[in-house]
Amino acid sequence: MLHRGPGWIAALDRTLMRTVSGFPGGHHDTFFRRLSASANKGKLWFGVAAVAAAIPGRTRRAALHGLLAQGVASAVTNLVFKTLLPRARPLPEHLPVFRFVHPQPTSSSMPSGHSASAVAFALGTGMVQPVLGAVVAPVAAGVAYSRVHTGAHWPSDVLFGSAIGAGAALVTRKWWPVRPPMPPTSRRRVQEAPLPQGEGLSIAVNTLGGSFTEETAAALKEVFPLAHITLIALEDDVAQRVEEAATRPGTRALGVWGGDGTVGTAAAAAIDHDLPLLVLAGGTLNHFARDAGTPSVVEAVAAAERGEAALADVGVVAVERGLADDPEQVELTMLNTASIGLYPNLVRRREQLQPALGKPLAGVVAMFRTFAVEKPITLIVNGVRHRLWIMYLGRGRYFPRDHAPLFRPVLDDGVLDVRMMTADESFARLRMLWSVLTGTVATSRITHLTEATRVRVECGTAPMVLAVDGEAMPGVRAVEFTLKSAALRYYSPADGN
Known part of the structure; x- marks a missing residue:
């Protein structure tokens, strides 16, 4: 009843x-x-x-x-x-x-x-x-x-x-945790030499950049009529041509037009020759230009003419390649991010899906596809062995604090943003897929979010593929990430966001 x-x-x-x-x-x-x-x-x-x-x-x-x-x-x-x-x-x-x-x-x-x-x-x-x-x-x-x-x-x-x-x-x-609010944009301001009409400015333009056209150089010459422009062609060595632009007599500032990889090369040259860097948004991707407040030529011109600039930390990436008893030593400058593991494949899938689905949903679908078919790798991180899906390092704190970092409001915070998604736990693949489905990647037991000033990664069972600012490097046996605090001076409009 x-x-x-x-x-x-x-x-x-x-x-x-x-x-x-x-x-x-x-x-x-x-x-x-x-x-x-x-x-x-x-x-x-x-x-x-x-x-x-x-x-x-x-x-x-x-x-x-x-x-x-x-x-x-x-x-x-x-x-x-x-x-x-x-x-x-x-x-x-x-x-x-x-x-x-x-x-x-x-x-x-x-x-x-x-x-x-x-x-x-x-x-x-x-x-x-x-x-x-x-x-x-x-x-x-x-x-x-x-x-x-x-x-x-x-x-x-x-x-x-x-x-x-x-x-x-x-x-x-x-x-489904609430994402912490992104802090406001903050830059450590310095005053650099004004560059009226590009006077004293030497610009390296990578013609292999995804958005380069025949009109690009002419457009830059129009807004910077007194600047010297160095075109980097297919057969050129990018680092050598950037070096030529930086050491040209009368150069007071180095400009760069290209993607993240080209900008990183130019940043290294600017630091070596004690020059401020003017980043002009170009190439396939240019995250640093966005973070620096110069997402278009309009902001770059304004900052250059007024001499408005700021300081940024840079990452130093010491790479060991080749045979264990005779390794090749390579040093790279990292302005944005580095990744090891499945992250490059995830990004490739996300970019393919993004036009149809939008970035957030494309990221979720790409995560599912990547982790459903691929296997984790074994790495030794600061002496501790892990099975990893992804290891991601950002030069500075990125937001949001989950698997898809997008924005970096501060460029001189003195830290490496380290994110590891491990497969050490039981049912690791199911845990990963569930965290993606429920939006709990940031709080899942497989996700480890830390900050550091030095990180050393060694290969476990096989050489790894390392991507630095979008440029992939296979056959890496070990890599060490450190920081140079406030080493780069870059032009940035004082009223930019």
Whole structure:
């Protein structure tokens, strides 16, 4: 026999039900009946999530978290509490016949699954994207109330179901952690020689850059008519041509147009010859130009003409290649990032998917594809052996603090941002895929986020592939990363972000 609940709860339920029963009839009865039906089996929330998922960024993440919380709340309600707490639903005499839902559900009245799902979805989305949560909250409240208005549940069923939904959202919040806010952009300012019309500026232009055209050199000459421009052709040695530009008589500043690899080469030359560096966004990728506040020629020209500059740390990458008893020593300058393991493959897949899916979703899909088919590598990091999916090092703290670092607001913070995703733990592949699915890479046990000023990595079973600022180097036996504090002076507009 289904019980009705404790006496005082049953009495309160009947009192509240009589109050609802006394409301006059009208179009609102049809509205609440249809609203309640739309939430059957979570259809309403799947529809809202599908619309929200079309908007990249936090809105998409909010929709995914809302569905995750809703799924947990629904499972706990229907599989656990409805079995443990059998209770009869309201009878037709408790409400006007035109308002009473037909047919009435046959499962236990306690607790309300509709209410649990509604509150879980609304609170789950609101934790990630408050604006979306504020929009969904009145709809969720309407669904919860509709279960009483139509006689499907007692008020206490709705209250208990809502509490389960809120608990599901809070529990899954730990699975889907809130990203810490990115700190404001900060630069350590210095004053350099102004370069009116490019006077004293020597620019090295890599013609192999992905965005180079025949008009590029002419456009640079137009904005810097007094500058000397050195074109780097296919058959040229990039480092040698950059060196020629840096040592040209009368040079007071070195400019560079090209991708991250070319900019790194120019930065090394600028430091060697005590020259400030003017980074002109070009090439396939140019992350340093973006971080330096010169994402286009407009900002670069403004900073150069006023002599506005700042200081940046640089990474020093000491590479050992070749045979163990006769290694080849190579030293590289790192302005942005380095990676070992599967990260280059992940980036390649992400860039292929990005035009169609957007960067956040493309990153998730690329992670799934990469970790589903490839194997971890063995490395010795600062003397400790690890099986690793990815090892990533950033010259400076990058944000967000997960598997897809994008922005670096400070260029002279004096640290290496070290991120390792290990396969040392049991069920490592499943843990990795689950953390990607739930957005919990940053808090997963397989993810290790640290900061350092020196990191040494040695190959375990086979030579590794090292990528520094996008340039891959195979056959590496060992590599050591260190820092030169505030070693690079670069032009950056004082009012740039």
